[in-house]
Amino acid sequence: MDVRTVCLGVLTLGDATGYEIRKMFEEGPFQYFTDAGFGSIYPALKKLHGEGFVTLDEQVQDSRPDKKVYSITPAGRAAFTAAIAQAPGTDKFRSDFLLAMFFEHFLPQNLIADAVDDRIAWYREKLGHMQSCDRSGWGAGPVFVNLFGQAVYGAAATFLEENRDGLVEAAGDKPKPEAAE
Amino acid sequence: MDVRTVCLGVLTLGDATGYEIRKMFEEGPFQYFTDAGFGSIYPALKKLHGEGFVTLDEQVQDSRPDKKVYSITPAGRAAFTAAIAQAPGTDKFRSDFLLAMFFEHFLPQNLIADAVDDRIAWYREKLGHMQSCDRSGWGAGPVFVNLFGQAVYGAAATFLEENRDGLVEAAGDKPKPEAAE
DNA sequence: AGATGCTTATATCATATCGATATATATCAA
DNA sequence: TTGATATATATCGATATGATATAAGCATCT
Numbered sequence: 001m002d003v004r005t006v007c008l009g010v011l012t013l014g015d016a017t018g019y020e021i022r023k024m025f026e027e028g029p030f031q032y033f034t035d036a037g038f039g040s041i042y043p044a045l046k047k048l049h050g051e052g053f054v055t056l057d058e059q060v061q062d063s064r065p066d067k068k069v070y071s072i073t074p075a076g077r078a079a080f081t082a083a084i085a086q087a088p089g090t091d092k093f094r095s096d097f098l099l100a101m102f103f104e105h106f107l108p109q110n111l112i113a114d115a116v117d118d119r120i121a122w123y124r125e126k127l128g129h130m131q132s133c134d135r136s137g138w139g140a141g142p143v144f145v146n147l148f149g150q151a152v153y154g155a156a157a158t159f160l161e162e163n164r165d166g167l168v169e170a171a172g173d174k175p176k177p178e179a180a181e
Numbered sequence: 182m183d184v185r186t187v188c189l190g191v192l193t194l195g196d197a198t199g200y201e202i203r204k205m206f207e208e209g210p211f212q213y214f215t216d217a218g219f220g221s222i223y224p225a226l227k228k229l230h231g232e233g234f235v236t237l238d239e240q241v242q243d244s245r246p247d248k249k250v251y252s253i254t255p256a257g258r259a260a261f262t263a264a265i266a267q268a269p270g271t272d273k274f275r276s277d278f279l280l281a282m283f284f285e286h287f288l289p290q291n292l293i294a295d296a297v298d299d300r301i302a303w304y305r306e307k308l309g310h311m312q313s314c315d316r317s318g319w320g321a322g323p324v325f326v327n328l329f330g331q332a333v334y335g336a337a338a339t340f341l342e343e344n345r346d347g348l349v350e351a352a353g354d355k356p357k358p359e360a361a362e
Numbered sequence: 363a364g365a366t367g368c369t370t371a372t373a374t375c376a377t378a379t380c381g382a383t384a385t386a387t388a389t390c391a392a
Numbered sequence: 393t394t395g396a397t398a399t400a401t402a403t404c405g406a407t408a409t410g411a412t413a414t415a416a417g418c419a420t421c422t
Binding site for chain 2: 001005006009012029030032033034035080081084085087088089090091092093094095096097098099100101102103104105106107111115118119122123139140141142144145147148151152154155156158159160163166167170171
Binding site for chain 2: 407408409410411414415416417
């Protein structure tokens, strides 16, 4: 799904600036299944404006760049609905951590132990964030997505906790595998 | 992790052409945590060759483009080891499906039911593929990664199976939410 | 027999995205 | 006072994506 579509989705929840959309991707509930930086968001909003899918209210501020508050138009809403009604592509999980663990025999034991511990802490932290959300005012969709995230992140954390020692032990069996090469 | 590094990783497992590396990303054990298409792999190999991290054996074939078999050099091995020894970035899960489900109220009930069913089938299929691998000759790293994948994909499939009906039911409560807008 | 599509194998190209950087100011903490 | 964080926009080079081109052999379907 391209950044333009995701921006439209955020704007169905209420008017927002590019900066605020970015924050949704960084901190809000969107962070668990999507992402985009300024370098994609600002051009996307500009293009959406050119296409008539959003309108723009420029609020002059002194001592700060003018705020550009975007609102979705009926045409934008229609375009968004059409986009998410398409059969979605496959889910993608990308992990530099798993790549490193795959090549465990290239790495010293202590580095592996630290990497797994860090990843456990990271998954637990994200999980805590998801669990601590107040879901009382949410619709069925956001709740579903939140609980899906909890299921997946929880499974990852639990797996890492249960298999950490086994991996670290295996990594210790080979004293200095590769450095001598 | 950039494509260059992942290509080096594949080449530590044995010599390969760009085409074969692609297949690893599509079908092999790498598919669950990384990805790259021809458009990234060929330029990456060209650059690695220029940097002295791989060598290249061009095998002339008739009735087919010449095969370019790449081999990793000691310098490439060192570069790869250094790259994976860096603290890895965060794991990323991207899902157009979850985006659509988040905005469930924009979609007709039957579309949601179909989308969830398709996704369950997809996760079950991938899970079956991971489970049916013969792990007997594998090292600790690949086994760890495979079982991690099973834990996560299994959790996703189970969650979807257990929460499908609830979501579909909720989607039915609102008869024609948005189309009239 | 002929058509269709898959597999092998490379490569390019327009578009999209990423990640870093630039610009300015206010505020809060060390 | 120095540095970090937050607000807010924007650009730019380097990468990555996804589609397309080329070209032959081989299997399958009608």
